[in-house]
Amino acid sequence: MTLKLERRSLLKALLAGSAMGVLPLRTLAAEPELVWMVWENLAKDEYLEPFLDATGISVTKIFIGTDDEQFAKLRAGGSDAVDLITPGFDKVDYYLASDLIREIDMSRIPNTEKLYDAFRTSPLGKKDGKTYGLPFYWGINPLVYRKDLMDAEPDWSVFFEDSKYAGKLAMRDYALEAVMIAAMYLEVPRDRIFSMDDAQLAEVKKALIAQKKLLRTYWTSIGDLTNLFAAGEVVAAYSWVPPYHELNARGLPMGIANPRQGTIGWADSLCIPASVSGERLEAVYKLIDYLLGPVYGEMLAVGGPYAQSTSSARDLLTRQQRETIFIEDMSVMDSFVWRSNPERYTEWVALWNEVKAS
Amino acid sequence: MSRIGNWLAAPVAAVLVALCLAPLAVLFAYSFFQVDFVTISTDPTLKNYARIAGSATYRALIGHAFLSGAVVVAITALIGYPVAWFIARRGGVRKSALLTLLLVPLYTGDMVRIFAWRVILGAEGVLNRLFLWLGLIDQPLQVLLFSPVASHLVLVYNYLPFMVIGLWLGFEALDERLTEAARDLGAPAREVFRRVTLPLTLPGLIAGGMMVFVLVVGDHLTPQLLGGASGVTVISAINDLFGTAFDWPLGSAIACTLLATLGLCCALAAFALSRTELGRSLAAGEA
Numbered sequence: 252m253t254l255k256l257e258r259r260s261l262l263k264a265l266l267a268g269s270a271m272g273v274l275p276l277r278t279l280a281a282e283p284e285l286v287w288m289v290w291e292n293l294a295k296d297e298y299l300e301p302f303l304d305a306t307g308i309s310v311t312k313i314f315i316g317t318d319d320e321q322f323a324k325l326r327a328g329g330s331d332a333v334d335l336i337t338p339g340f341d342k343v344d345y346y347l348a349s350d351l352i353r354e355i356d357m358s359r360i361p362n363t364e365k366l367y368d369a370f371r372t373s374p375l376g377k378k379d380g381k382t383y384g385l386p387f388y389w390g391i392n393p394l395v396y397r398k399d400l401m402d403a404e405p406d407w408s409v410f411f412e413d414s415k416y417a418g419k420l421a422m423r424d425y426a427l428e429a430v431m432i433a434a435m436y437l438e439v440p441r442d443r444i445f446s447m448d449d450a451q452l453a454e455v456k457k458a459l460i461a462q463k464k465l466l467r468t469y470w471t472s473i474g475d476l477t478n479l480f481a482a483g484e485v486v487a488a489y490s491w492v493p494p495y496h497e498l499n500a501r502g503l504p505m506g507i508a509n510p511r512q513g514t515i516g517w518a519d520s521l522c523i524p525a526s527v528s529g530e531r532l533e534a535v536y537k538l539i540d541y542l543l544g545p546v547y548g549e550m551l552a553v554g555g556p557y558a559q560s561t562s563s564a565r566d567l568l569t570r571q572q573r574e575t576i577f578i579e580d581m582s583v584m585d586s587f588v589w590r591s592n593p594e595r596y597t598e599w600v601a602l603w604n605e606v607k608a609s
Numbered sequence: 610m611s612r613i614g615n616w617l618a619a620p621v622a623a624v625l626v627a628l629c630l631a632p633l634a635v636l637f638a639y640s641f642f643q644v645d646f647v648t649i650s651t652d653p654t655l656k657n658y659a660r661i662a663g664s665a666t667y668r669a670l671i672g673h674a675f676l677s678g679a680v681v682v683a684i685t686a687l688i689g690y691p692v693a694w695f696i697a698r699r700g701g702v703r704k705s706a707l708l709t710l711l712l713v714p715l716y717t718g719d720m721v722r723i724f725a726w727r728v729i730l731g732a733e734g735v736l737n738r739l740f741l742w743l744g745l746i747d748q749p750l751q752v753l754l755f756s757p758v759a760s761h762l763v764l765v766y767n768y769l770p771f772m773v774i775g776l777w778l779g780f781e782a783l784d785e786r787l788t789e790a791a792r793d794l795g796a797p798a799r800e801v802f803r804r805v806t807l808p809l810t811l812p813g814l815i816a817g818g819m820m821v822f823v824l825v826v827g828d829h830l831t832p833q834l835l836g837g838a839s840g841v842t843v844i845s846a847i848n849d850l851f852g853t854a855f856d857w858p859l860g861s862a863i864a865c866t867l868l869a870t871l872g873l874c875c876a877l878a879a880f881a882l883s884r885t886e887l888g889r890s891l892a893a894g895e896a
Contacts, residue, residue, distance in 0.1 A: 317852065319852040319853055319855075320852075322855075323852075326647075345646075345647050345855070348646055348647045348648070349647050349648075418751055424833070424845075425853070426849065426853060426854070427853070463838045464838075466837070466838040467751075467755050467837060467838075468755045468836075468837040468838060468840070469833075469837075469838060469840070471833060471834070475834070478724075478727075482727075482731055482732075482733055483732065483733055484731060484732055484733075484754070484755075596854065597644075597854050597856055600849055600850065600853060600854035600856070601664075601666075603849070604666055604667075604670075604841070604846045604849060605666045607838075607841035607846075608666045608669055608670050608673075608841050608846070
C-alpha cells in the first residue's frame with residue numbers, strides 16, 4: 252500500500268482537524284446528544300435502548316436526588332446545559348415563574364392523545380391555555396402498614412388518635428404532605444386544602460402537634476423507612492410504594508390501606524428548558540413521545556413498577572401488572588388528592604417547623 | 610525574609626477569602642433580601658431578622674442547639690480526661706496505636722455509625738435483647754432509640770475523639786514534675802488535679818471543647834435519624850427553608866444569627882476567662 256500526500260489534501264486534512272477541535276463535538280454528530288435531568292430509576296439503560304437504537308439520538312443522564320436540587324441547579328444557571336428535565340407536576344409553576352422552561356407543542360407528540368383524563372384536564376403545568384409541563388408518570392404515596400402487626404386496615408386517624416399503635420408510627424419529614432394528611436384527616440374539602448385559611452391552618456397545626464406524640468420518628472429517606480418496617484420499629488407509616496413491594500418480596504406481609512379520607516396522588520412531569528431549539532428540540536419531542544409510548548410504558552410498569560400518564564401500554568400488561576400500578580380500575584383516582592402547590596407554602600413550612608420544634 | 614513570607618502567604622490568604630469569607634459574605638447579603646414565590650427581591654430589609662426575633666420556634670431551636678453543644682462538651686470532657694491521661698501517661702510505646710484506635714470510628718462515615726447504633730439501641734436491638742434476657746425489663750425500652758437520649762449518646766460517641774485529642778495535647782505539654790512536686794508537698798490527689806493538672810491542661814480542654822461544640826451545633830443528621838420526632842435542629846430548619854420552601858433569605862438570616870450567636874458566646878467565654886487569674890496566666894503564656 253502506498254500513501255500519496257499532496258499539499259492540497261494535506262491542507263484539507265489539517266483544516267478538517269482544526270474544525271474538529273474548534274467545533275463542539277455535539278454539533279458534528281448526525282443526531283443530537285440530549286441531556287436529561289432525571290430520577291435514576293426512570294432512565295435505566297434497558298428502558299432507553301430501543302429509542303437510542305431506533306433514532307441514533309444519544310441521551311446523557313444527570314441524576315437528581317430531590318426536586319429541590321433540580322430546581323436549584325437550573326436556577327443557578329444550569330438550564331442551558333440540559334435538554335429535558337423531570338420536575339414534580341406540582342412544581343412546574345416554580346420553573347415557569349423563573350422563565351426556565353418553554354411551551355410544549357402537544358401536536359409534536361402523538362402519544363399525548365392517550366393521556367388519561369385526570370392529566371389532560373389538570374390545571375397543573377399550564378398557563379394561559381399553553382402547556383409547559385407534561386405529566387409523565389404517576390403513583391400514590393399511600394398509608395403502608397405491617398399486616399402481621401396490626402389488627403385491621405388503618406386509616407389516617409391512626410396518626411392522630413391515641414391507640415395501641417402509638418409510638419410505632421412514622422410520618423415523612425416533609426411539610427407539604429404532612430399538612431395535606433392532617434387536612435384530609437380534618438376533612439377539609441379537597442378543593443380547599445391548598446388554599447386553607449388561618450383558622451384551618453391553626454386546626455392543622457393542633458392536629459400535627461397531637462400527632463407528634465404518637466410517632467416513633469419522622470422519616471427522611473425511603474430506604475430508612477423500609478428498614479424501620481423490617482426491624483419492627485414501625486407498624487404503619489405515611490409512605491411511598493417501594494417498601495410495600497420490597498418487603499412483601501422478602502416475606503413480610505405488608506398492606507396498602509385505602510383511607511376513607513383519601514390518598515395522596517403524585518405525578519412527575521417533563522419540561523423543556525427555555526434554551527432548547529432547532530434540531531435539539533426536534534430530538535426532545537421524539538424522546539418525550541417515546542417516554543409516553545407503549546415500549547417504555549411496559550418496561551416502566553414491570554420494572555418500576557410505575558404507571559405512565561398515558562394508556563399506551565395498558566393493553567400490553569397483565570391484569571396483575573395493571574393492579575400493581577393502580578390502573579386496572581381507573582376510578583381509584585377518584586379518591587386521590589393530587590399534590591399541588593399551596594398558595595401559602597412558606598407559611599406551611601414555618602408551621603411544620605413549629606410543630607417539629609414544639 | 611518577612612516580606613517574602615508575606616508574599617508566599619498571599620495565595621493561601623486569597624484561597625481562604627475565596628472559599629470561606631466570600632460565601633459567608635454572600636449568605637450575609639442574602640439575609641437582607643426577600644422572596645416572593647420564586648423571585649428574590651434584593652431591596653435590603655431587616656424583615657428576616659425581625660421574623661427570627663419574633664419567632665419562639667427559631668429562638669428555641671438556636672437555644673436548643675447551644676444547650677446540646679454544652680451538654681455534649683461536658684460529657685466528652687468528663688470521659689475524655691481519664692482517656693487522654695491514660696494515653697499520655699500510660700500509653701508508652703502503644704501511644705500511637707491507641708490514638709489511631711481512638712480515631713477508627715471516624716473512618717466509618719456518619720451513616721454507618723448511625724445505623725450501627727440503631728442495631729444496638731432498637732426495640733429489637735442488642736441492648737434491649739440483653740436486658741430482656743437478663744430479666745431487667747419486661748418490655749423493650751423505647752427510650753433507647755428515637756429519643757434525645759439516643760441522639761446525645763451518639764453525639765458523645767461521634768465527637769469524643771476530638772475532645773480526647775485536645776486533652777491529650779494538653780497532657781503532653783504538662784510537666785509531670787509539677788504534679789509530683791504538688792504531691793510531695795502534701796496535696797491530696799483532688800487538689801493536685803484542681804490546682805495543677807486542670808489549669809495546665811485547660812488550653813487543651815478549651816481547644817477540644819470548641820471543636821466538639823461547633824461540630825455538635827452543626828450536626829443535623831444524628832438528631833434527625835436517631836432523635837425521633839424530637840430530632841429537629843436549627844440546621845434542619847435552615848435546610849427546609851433553603852430547599853423545599855425556597856426561602857433563601859430567611860434561611861440565610863437564621864444561619865447568620867446562629868453564626869453571630871456562636872461568635873458572641875465564644876467572645877463572652879474568652880472575656881470571662883480573661884478576668885480570672887488563670888486566664889491572665891494563659892494569655893501571658895505562663896500556664
